[in-house]
Amino acid sequence: MRRRHFIGALATAGAAGALGGIPGWPVHASETGGAAKATLADAPSVESLPSLEGKLTLYLGTGEGGLYENVLKAIEKRNPGLELGIRRGPTAALANAIVAEGQAGVRRADVFWAVDSGAIGLVNEAGLAQPLPGDLTGLLDPVFRYERWAPITGRVRSVPFHTGRFSAKDVPTDIMALPESGLRLGWAPAYAAFQSFVTAMRLLEGEERTAAWLQAMARNARGYAGELGVVMGVERGEVDAGLANHYYTLRLKAGKPDAAVDMAFTRGDAGCLVNASGVLAVNEGELAVNFIRYLLTREVQSYLAREAAEIPLVHGVAPPDGLPPLSSLSPPELDLTRLADLRPTLDLMRDAGVL
Amino acid sequence: MHRSTERRSAPRRVLRLAAIFSFLAGGSALADGVVGEHVNDLQAHLDEYTTEVNWLIEQVDGIVDAYEAGGLSAARPEAVNDHWEAVDFHSAIETNYVPLYAGIWQGLYGVRQAIEKEQPVDAVRAEQVKLEQTLWQALGAVKVAAQFQQRGLVPAVAHTEAATPMETIDIIKRELERVVAKYAEQLPDEANTIVQETYLNRFEGIEGMLIEQDADLVVDLELDFNVTLPKSMQDGASVDEVSGVVEAMHVKLDRARGLLEEAEANRADVF
Missing domain, CATH: 1.20.120 (Four Helix Bundle (Hemerythrin (Met), subunit A))
Structure with a gap:
């Protein structure tokens, strides 16, 4: 079942998903060993968690603008017995460092928190991630349960469009139809989130169709350096629509409430992929696991939804303001760690002349 | 800022032969190996920087003299880049005051290109004077930076990741x-x-x-x-x-x- 809709998912996970987050998407049964049948519990409060004591080294993949740092400071303040050492760096570089250290027989990192699930996949594939307990992964909506890592917050691919000239119904619901839609389009091929999206398309549609899509887009699309630039280009009317993660539109509208831009979503394909930041434990031990529990509390999830416009992935936490009803979305089913397989995507993009 | 070891190796040999800058070889480096730790202790290295600036001026003067005596083929004007790459003063000014750092490069290329275009010696000497003035200004800027550094008014030079x-x-x-x-x-x-x-x-x-x-x-x-x-x-x-x-x-x-x-x-x- 690759293409599916929320109604179908409800049958899998039960109606409990209606409380918030991304409700009821199907589970990766092979990863969870049947965890999909578990009842969803509301995310715990930080009040219910054990204190963190001892030394912990965190590798923090940066790129979210400093909000993760605020979370870490709050955890440290609440746990004076925690000696948290943080190594910061670009996510991909830290993932490579963990793998290199692992190959050398060293595990300096206890925990790796990355803005991008592809980097998590790289470490996981190297066999360096520890299994996480079921009561922890069980806090996540079923589709986001993995044995050896935990998604923290999500972001959904969207098609921002100019509201002065179009409505959502003018945007194709099939991402493959977008290049021939007649819309003037904007995109940011050099942007990491876009490349993850193309990876998803390659995995879902195959290389041939993806290459054709890229070539068709290249004939019609205007290039931008980043995806906020795409959204701003749409808002200025330079293009009719574009491709971008959802939070850029929300944040632009937060700063400019009358901005002439809104979001449409494709259905059941890479165009509405939900990607996630994620965390994994590199070293065994209760401290690392309990640290991860803090990231899945309703307080941290609410904070990241409110301040970063990211999508909470636990149960019982409201999504960011301005995100369309989640029940209308139908993202593709895809193991997010497979998005780490970026090299064939870059080759495809170069061959198509878009990089 | 990213001067490679390879780019520095040849001029370093020249300096060692001259026995002027033996102190350069033992300098520690930051983790990425591109800028010496000396930039975080400018005051202790001011005498060395002064020696380097004098040495640079002598080298450029020698190139111009050679041009005056034997023309382009005798001058080897491209060596001005090697000499500049060889000194620690390079990163001292680069990490503290980029406008003058850029001015030094402009001055170096001014001399080099004037020779390569085989301009009259007076024109080359005019470029040389501009370069020398910029070098002395830059040394002054590093001295001021050293004072600020000693008073704790400037952060250490390092490649760090932002936490905010x-x-x-x-x-x-x-x-x-x-x-x-x-x-x-x-x-x-x-x-x-x-x-x-x-x-x-x-x-x-x-x-x-x-x-x-x-x-x-x-x-x-x-x-x-x-x-x-x-x-x-x-x-x-x-x-x-x-x-x-x-x-x-x-x-x-x-x-x-x-x-x-x-x-x-x-x-x-x-x-």
């Missing part, structure tokens, strides 16, 4: 100064790469927050990063013009810093 959006802005400003430096070194591709990487790896991380504070400011900076600055280099603008674009960006980035600081101060607690 404001620190990200500081890093962006430093990277933009490197753009000017690389452009002055006549490495426009490297300068352009720094612009692109700074945009994608740094500015992209904070612009979502910034747009909530001032959407027009983000529009301005987007244009600067993606059009104005790259285009000025692509069009072959002078170093001063590129420096002017960067200075204008600094002003906008300072405003962004203030807005982000205010937003952070007003942000609700996590717990």
Whole structure:
């Protein structure tokens, strides 16, 4: 079942998903060993968690603008017995460092928190991630349960469009139809989130169709350096629509409430992929696991939804303001760690002349 | 800032033979190995920098003398770059005052190109004088920086990752100064790469927050990063013009810093 809709998912996970987050998407049964049948519990409060004591080294993949740092400071303040050492760096570089250290027989990192699930996949594939307990992964909506890592917050691919000239119904619901839609389009091929999206398309549609899509887009699309630039280009009317993660539109509208831009979503394909930041434990031990529990509390999830416009992935936490009803979305089913397989995507993009 | 070991090796041998700069060989380096730790203790190295500036002036004078005596083939004007790459004063001024650092490169190329174009000796000497003046000004700037450093008024020079959006802005400003430096070194591709990487790896991380504070400011900076600055280099603008674009960006980035600081101060607690 690759293409599916929320109604179908409800049958899998039960109606409990209606409380918030991304409700009821199907589970990766092979990863969870049947965890999909578990009842969803509301995310715990930080009040219910054990204190963190001892030394912990965190590798923090940066790129979210400093909000993760605020979370870490709050955890440290609440746990004076925690000696948290943080190594910061670009996510991909830290993932490579963990793998290199692992190959050398060293595990300096206890925990790796990355803005991008592809980097998590790289470490996981190297066999360096520890299994996480079921009561922890069980806090996540079923589709986001993995044995050896935990998604923290999500972001959904969207098609921002100019509201002065179009409505959502003018945007194709099939991402493959977008290049021939007649819309003037904007995109940011050099942007990491876009490349993850193309990876998803390659995995879902195959290389041939993806290459054709890229070539068709290249004939019609205007290039931008980043995806906020795409959204701003749409808002200025330079293009009719574009491709971008959802939070850029929300944040632009937060700063400019009358901005002439809104979001449409494709259905059941890479165009509405939900990607996630994620965390994994590199070293065994209760401290690392309990640290991860803090990231899945309703307080941290609410904070990241409110301040970063990211999508909470636990149960019982409201999504960011301005995100369309989640029940209308139908993202593709895809193991997010497979998005780490970026090299064939870059080759495809170069061959198509878009990089 | 990123001088490779390979680029430095040959001139280092020259210096060792001259027995002037034996102290250079033992200098420690930061983790990335590109800038010596001496830049974090300028005061202790002022005598060495002074010696280096005198030595550089002598080397350039020797090149011009050779040109005067034997013409282009005798002068080897390209050696001015090697001499400049060889001294620690290079990173001392580069990490403290980029406008003069860029001016030194302009001066070096002024002498070199005047010789390569086989201009009259007087014209070459005029370029040499401009270079010498800039070198002395730069030494003065490093002395002032050493005083600030001793009073704890400047942060240590190191490659660090930002822990706050404001620190990200500081890093962006430093990277933009490197753009000017690389452009002055006549490495426009490297300068352009720094612009692109700074945009994608740094500015992209904070612009979502910034747009909530001032959407027009983000529009301005987007244009600067993606059009104005790259285009000025692509069009072959002078170093001063590129420096002017960067200075204008600094002003906008300072405003962004203030807005982000205010937003952070007003942000609700996590717990």
